[in-house]
Every structure is written in structure tokens, then in C-alpha cells.
Amino acid sequence: MSESTGSTPGERGPLDGVRVVSVAINLPGPAAVARLAGQGASVVTVLPPSGDPLGHVAPDYFDELHAGQEVRTLDLKSPDGRAELEQLLAEADVLVTSSRPSALIRLGLDHASVSGRHTRLCQVDIVGHPGEEAEIAGHDLTYQAVEGLVRDGQLPSTTAVDLAGAERAAAEAAAALVARERTGRGVRREVALSDVAATLARPVVHGMTRPGGPLGGAVPVYAVYAASEGHVALAALEPHFAVNLATALGIGPEELTHDRLAAAFAERPATEWQEWARERDIPLAAVAEV
Structure with missing residues (x-):
């Protein structure tokens, strides 16, 4: 990767020994677990049979974000796929998802269900909008647009919300592990990309980066x-x-x-x-x- 991910080759990172399972596709999830891997965590990324859209549109970027990880393809709608995932979760410390709550419930991967089966597993759910609005559809472009980060009718030059959301998700995973050490139980942390966009927009709101600011x-x-x-x-x-x-x-x-x-x-x-x-x-x- 062109950016620094933390540990240098041969060095034990701060998350050495932490096991992460990711069922998050597209960009925020893979970028988040790449950061965790860069800090020493071992990562298993589970892909659906259709693959990750990122792998289709930017295969080199996909490979970059999954370097050093184990990538498995599982059909989580099948009993065999679910059983294999359960084996992974039984040994994992962190589960990262990026699906809507309704989809997680159908797969039995909502935190209420998962925590009943794996009490020490921490879960980081990356969603578009917080709380009850998590079912609202969106992508990086719409989150930026709502917060005034799309200007002059032009597409943004980068997926700033997705990548900032990934950094927040990695931080929340680390925070969840700290909380588990205090309580003995895994916790759930939610990362809403619309909230991340609002954070990125604060310099605009305060007039710092507005035209003429x-x-x-x-x-x-x-x-x-x-x-x-x-x-x-x-x-x-x-x-x-x-x-x-x-x-x-x-x-x-x-x-x-x-x-x-x-x-x-x-x-x-x-x-x-x-x-x-x-x-x-x-x-x-x-x-x-x-």
C-alpha cells in the first residue's frame, strides 16, 4: 500500500493476536480492516459468491486493501456457508459489517443474535445513517452532497466519507476491544457514514473553506x-x-x-x-x- 498502515515488516503491531472477521464489502469496510491488519490484526474477509463490487471496478485497489488477509467466498444464505462463518466467529475478536440492519437480521448477524452466540465478540457495524435511519440508502456521493461538500455540480475528487469512515471504524474496533477488557463482554459500535460526512463538513459550516473563507x-x-x-x-x-x-x-x-x-x-x-x-x-x- 502506498500509505502507512502502522507496523513495519517483522514488527509486532499493537493488535497482534487480535482476530478480525469482515463481511463488509465495497470501500469503507475493506479500508477499515486493512488498517486493522496494518496494526497487526489477523483478518479473514468473507465475500459473497458475487464477489466485492470494488474487486470488479478497481481490482488493483481491492488487492491492495486485502494484502496479507485470508479471503474466503461463502454463501451465507446456505447452511454450509453459515456454519463455516460460525466457526470463524467462534475464534474471532471483532466482526465488521457494512449491511443494512434488516439484511443482518435475515442472516442472523445482527448484534443481538451474534452476541448471544459469541459473548466476547465485538461488532462494528458500518451503516449509512444512524439509529432508526440506518435503512436509508446512500453512498459517499449522497453523504457529501447533503453536507454541502459537492460544489459546482462536480463529482468529488475522492471518496472522502468512505475513507474517513473506515478510519473511524478501525478506531471504534480498537475502542470496543478496550471496553471488552473492562467488562468481559463484546460490545457493538456503530459507524454512520452520514455522521462522518457531517464531521468533515465542519470547516465548511464554520466558514473556513467556503469560497472567500x-x-x-x-x-x-x-x-x-x-x-x-x-x-x-x-x-x-x-x-x-x-x-x-x-x-x-x-x-x-x-x-x-x-x-x-x-x-x-x-x-x-x-x-x-x-x-x-x-x-x-x-x-x-x-x-x-x-
Whole structure:
């Protein structure tokens, strides 16, 4: 994986010895258990006969998120599939799901049923909406849209809610294990993706990233500028970074305006500006063209 997942090869992670079973498909669940695996947990991912949609649309990403895991295909609607899953749950510490409550009830995987059979098993249920609204359909795009994170009619550049939800689910799994140590019984933790979207939207609600806000274009030293080739992202918010920038450009701090910076950055390619900035301790990066 390109991102750090925690432990380095050969090192025992903090979740070494923890056994995780996941029946969660799509993105939040796999990303969550990949984080747990990166912290040392052993993971068995159970897929339905149809597979994981993520594996069909982005097979390389699917493989990345399931590296080091055991992946089994089970038909949980069949007695044999259910029996094999029960064997896995009997030895597991954490169960991760991402289905609606009604689907879990039909499979006998709702926490009320599971906890009766496996009293020490912790359960993390990733749902779209909290509580009684958990049956409402949704995806990353709709959660972002409701919270004002979809702008100008454009699709988001990444599935921010799914991935932030995965991080929250991994944290809730760790919290559930701590709670179990105190009580001796497994607990259920719910992660509602709509709540995650609301959390991500707080900088918007408070005006920080709205158009014209301090992180939305109002501050010249926190902006994106066109270079002679490509663009640069400048984030010299702290006064000492702004002083470094002004000094490096040979201008006074009062001259750090949008127009003056736009004219300066237009003189070189973005990649050259990035190297220039690193040598002078200025937070600036070339904008990657994907």
C-alpha cells in the first residue's frame, strides 16, 4: 500500500493476536480492516459468491486493501456457508459489517443474535445513517452532497466519507476491544457514514473553506496558482512561512498579494517551484495531474 498502515515488516503491531472477521464489502469496510491488519490484526474477509463490487471496478485497489488477509467466498444464505462463518466467529475478536440492519437480521448477524452466540465478540457495524435511519440508502456521493461538500455540480475528487469512515471504524474496533477488557463482554459500535460526512463538513459550516473563507481563497498565501507549466499549491499560513516566502521572492511581506504571487509563479514550471520551496522551508507543492 502506498500509505502507512502502522507496523513495519517483522514488527509486532499493537493488535497482534487480535482476530478480525469482515463481511463488509465495497470501500469503507475493506479500508477499515486493512488498517486493522496494518496494526497487526489477523483478518479473514468473507465475500459473497458475487464477489466485492470494488474487486470488479478497481481490482488493483481491492488487492491492495486485502494484502496479507485470508479471503474466503461463502454463501451465507446456505447452511454450509453459515456454519463455516460460525466457526470463524467462534475464534474471532471483532466482526465488521457494512449491511443494512434488516439484511443482518435475515442472516442472523445482527448484534443481538451474534452476541448471544459469541459473548466476547465485538461488532462494528458500518451503516449509512444512524439509529432508526440506518435503512436509508446512500453512498459517499449522497453523504457529501447533503453536507454541502459537492460544489459546482462536480463529482468529488475522492471518496472522502468512505475513507474517513473506515478510519473511524478501525478506531471504534480498537475502542470496543478496550471496553471488552473492562467488562468481559463484546460490545457493538456503530459507524454512520452520514455522521462522518457531517464531521468533515465542519470547516465548511464554520466558514473556513467556503469560497472567500480563510482557507477558501481569501488568503493569498493559501491558494493554488498557475505556473508556466502546471499549478502550485501554496500553504504558507504561519507567519514564519510567509516571511520565508517573501524573503525568497525578494519582496516585502506586504507585497504577498494574489496578483503579485500569480505573476511570480507564472515564471517557472510547477516542479521547479516545488524544489525551490523545499530548499527554503516553504510549504508549496506541485499539483499532481492524475
